[in-house]
Amino acid sequence: MKKWLSLGIIALGLVTLAACGAKKVESGADKDTVKVGLDDTFVPMGFKDDAGKIVGFDVDLANAVFKLTDTKVDFQPIDWSLKETELANGTIDMIWNGYTVNDERKEKVTFSDTYMKNIQVLVTKKSSKIDSIEQMKGKILGAQEGSSGYSVFNDQPKVLKDEVKDQDATLYGSFSEGFLDLENGRIDGLLVDKVYAEYYLKKAGKLDEYNLIKTPYAQEEFAVGVRKDDQALADKINKGIKTLKENGEYEKIVTKWFGADAVND
Incomplete structure (x- = not known):
């Protein structure tokens, strides 16, 4: 009898632990304050x-979206290579920082509607005389760890991966670290989001010193990533962005960061 009683207690304990482990994270749509995860070096999206x-x-856009429902926004810098993990464990409620939609990420997150192309x-460096992808053969390439650029680099090896030195890229925690090595000649090229490269080099006053070479990789789209089971938050974001586009606020934010010419791009 004692044996069966003990087994029953153990079984009950296991069920209780499983239930605790499966506890659902509160939807971001119901919170008074939401946490946005971002790479705080990614100019001009969030830095x-x-x-x-x-x-x-993205900071201005997120604030404007949640202001519509009197929701406060807490921007949380994270390790970009661990962004989906931070989202899944509830440390953050969303990833909103020039976050590119792709099939691999769709398996991990629910995306909002897209709001920008990239x-x-x-x-x-122009001084390197490298002004085409073909000239990267045997050269050292840099990329950000966990970035969409590094993802397509691996998914489409014939473009760059098969040609560069060691058939891989030197990985950085942020694009700014990559640019530092590029400037100092430790790498020969950097695979990076155009939106970042243009803003970074313009602000540094060095745009004329570098080549921005278009790659054959497909055009990307930015969206907000939320937990797989938080469609309510994605819907709230979609509704907010739609409202901002209708009332002209979205256009104002685009103009502020990218200039009037970017509004209709």
Whole structure:
């Protein structure tokens, strides 16, 4: 009798632990304050300004969307290579930082509607005389770990992977680290989002010193990533962006960060 009683207690304990482990994370749509995960070096989408304040296009857009429902936004810098893990465990409620939609990520997150287009470019120093992808043969390439650029680099090896030195890229925690090595000649090219490259080099006053070489990788689209089971939050974001586009606020934010010419791109 004692044996069966003990087994029953153990079984009950296991069921209780399983139930606790399966506890559902509260939907971001129901929260008074939501947490946005971002790479705080990704200009101009989300980054720290000279005063240490997190600013950027995505920061302004997120604030504007949640202001519509009086929801506060807490921007949480994260390790970009662990972004989906941070989302799944509830540390953040969404990934909103120039986050590219692709099939691999669709298996891990629910995406909002897309709100901006982007392409991958190969950035080289003009002084290197490398002004085409073909000239990267045997050269050292850099990329950000966990980036969409590194993903397509591996998925379409004939474009660059099979040609560059060691058939792989030197990986960085942020694009700014990659640009530092590119400037100092430790790598020969950097695979990076065009939106980042143009803004970064313009602000540094060095756009004329570098080549931004278009790659054959497909055009990308940015969207917000939420937990797989949080369609309610995705719907809330979609509704908010739609409202901002209708009332003209979205256009104002685009103009602020990219100029008037970018509105209809």
